[in-house]
Amino acid sequence: GAVVSQHPSWVICKSGTSVKIECRSLDFQATTMFWYRQFPKQSLMLMATSNEGSKATYEQGVEKDKFLINHASLTLSTLTVTSAHPEDSSFYICSARAPGLAGVETQYFGPGTRLLVL
Amino acid sequence: GENVEQHPSTLSVQEGDSAVIKCTYSDSASNYFPWYKQELGKRPQLIIDIRSNVGEKKDQRIAVTLNKTAKHFSLHITETQPEDSAVYFCAATSLGGFKTIFGAGTRLFVKA
Numbered sequence: 539g540a541v542v543s544q545h546p547s548w549v550i551c552k553s554g555t556s557v558k559i560e561c562r563s564l565d566f567q568a569t570t571m572f573w574y575r576q577f578p579k580q581s582l583m584l585m586a587t588s589n590e591g592s593k594a595t596y597e598q599g600v601e602k603d604k605f606l607i608n609h610a611s612l613t614l615s616t617l618t619v620t621s622a623h624p625e626d627s628s629f630y631i632c633s634a635r636a637p638g639l640a641g642v643e644t645q646y647f648g649p650g651t652r653l654l655v656l
Numbered sequence: 657g658e659n660v661e662q663h664p665s666t667l668s669v670q671e672g673d674s675a676v677i678k679c680t681y682s683d684s685a686s687n688y689f690p691w692y693k694q695e696l697g698k699r700p701q702l703i704i705d706i707r708s709n710v711g712e713k714k715d716q717r718i719a720v721t722l723n724k725t726a727k728h729f730s731l732h733i734t735e736t737q738p739e740d741s742a743v744y745f746c747a748a749t750s751l752g753g754f755k756t757i758f759g760a761g762t763r764l765f766v767k768a
Contacts, residue, residue, distance in 0.1 A: 570754070572756075579763075580760070580761070581745060581758050581759065581760045581761050582700070582745065582758045584756070584757075584758075587754065631699060631700070643688040643690075643749045643756075644690065644702065644705065645690070645702075645756065646702070647692075647699040647700045647701075648699060649698065649699045650697075650698075650699055
């Protein structure tokens, strides 16, 4: 149980275009999902908390108009990087809480999406 | 703001030796402390966790200790194997799981 998928696994795009990343909980319902960004050899930096049916909560310094988050159902959250620039190139990972399995606080991570903006 | 400090950043051990990674946290409201293992290019995988009402937890070769008073928690890996080589992240969670802060990570190398 507690499987989280992400799509696509990698994407290359031109500067100025928008990229959408999907995060799905496959065998459980996730009222809360989290989006992280990870630079090479660095830790996981929380970007935003995605709540089903309501607006996402963004961390300080993260532009909500640039990183659009939609959590339209209990199994799907999407992150759209709008007008991407080379500095947005990174590894984006989502996670979902799976209450009832290991505990209400436990997060399970997706496989990540590697974004390269040329 | 809240933060989690993790040491060392890099750890190299011989196969069969023990490895210890230490973390400290600042938010006294933290009550859940998971440890994740991340292999290169892959997702972080939960390997063990501990709650604030427990001082120690063990799962085969892995153990975690928690000192709530000192706000310290540690990961202990015994009889290390080459496949233990990875980056390990500690984390501290509060607010019912809505706030998780990760440590900077420890890159563990186990030499055969």
